[in-house]
Amino acid sequence: MRNDETSKLHILLVNDDGINAPGIYALGKEFHQCYDVTMVAPSEQRSASGHSITISRPLTVIRHHFDDLNIKAYSVDGTPADCVRLALDQLVDKRVDMVVSGINRGFNLGMDVLYSGTVSAAVEAAIYKLPSIAVSTEQFDKVEEYAAAAHYAHRVLKKAVEKGMKNDVVLNLNVPPMKAEEIKGIKVCRMGNMVYGNYFVERKNFEGKADEDHRIYDIKGNIFEPEAEDMDTFYIKQGYATVTPLHYDLTNFKIIQEVDGWF
Structure with missing residues (x-):
């Protein structure tokens, strides 16, 4: 990932709420003046679709236009993971530096990450060796209500670029439904047991x-929601934005030698 200030980053925006969702529009509004932005999102609501992909039929892509956003935008009649795969293979004409998925209409805390299309799209990017951020907040209906989450997504993105985040890492960001100035800060923590x-x-x-x-x-x-002070489910209720680093390798390394001994 490029980290010099003179290079304009290319950001791919995806989601699971659909091309017309206010959350992804809020991200486009936040990013389009600073970065090159391409938006590829499902044509309709695909929440809780997990990491499913479409293999039994062709996918239809439709170009979308936003009057006040200088971005390329496409809808895909498939899943969030489909959107990432098709974007990287066919729809973007230059290298993507970062994938940002969201802003989801509802938190993705704890075990939600196993069902979430938002998180799965970000994980799909990591499989392609692209750093990614999944962004979620409490449910809203208007673009303006996503401003705080978009601001924190931008803040996390800039820090990830500055620190050279590895290309197979997903940062799962959840932002409480508050004004940006009311949020206490960012806590890096583990998944809760929700x-x-x-x-x-x-x-x-x-x-x-x-x-x-x-x-x-x-x-x-x-x-x-069992809670401990190192969990995302705990800190979100305290008024903090939470960041949990994720990785697609689900191997349980704690017991790999033990299971090997069985055989």
Whole structure:
């Protein structure tokens, strides 16, 4: 990654909320005057799509235009990971220096990273040896409400460039839903243990009976958030933006020798 101030960085913006989401527009608004920006996002909402990719059909790309943003923008009728792959292979005409994914409409804390399309797009970039940042905040509907998260994304990006962040690292940034001047700062911390206690309730038909051949289930449940002072779920509630470094290698190195001994 280039880190000299005279070179204008090329930033690829992606997300999982879709090309028309206010969060990705807020990033474009924050970055387009300082960097070369290309935006490639799903054509529709693809939240919680994880790291899925499309292999059973062709992908359709449509060019988008924003009157007040000087950027190239495309929608893809696929997943967030598809957007990164297609952008790097076909849609960008010069080297990408950094991939920024978001701003997601809702936090990606704890175990959310395993389901998140936002984080998965950033991880896909790291697989291609590009440094990346996944950005999330609490749910908002207007572009202006994402200003603080966009500001902190820019702050983290500049620090990553200054320090020469490695090209296979993902920084998972979560920003509390506050004005930028009200946020206490940035805490680098580990993933929390937030998990979803989901259960399924079968719907009954109008006679109060279940159809054995055609069943419908509603998803119910709660979020469980065990907390410790080194977790993202703890610091976000204290008014800090949180940064958690991630890597796509899921090997459990703590027990690799133990399991080797089994065989």
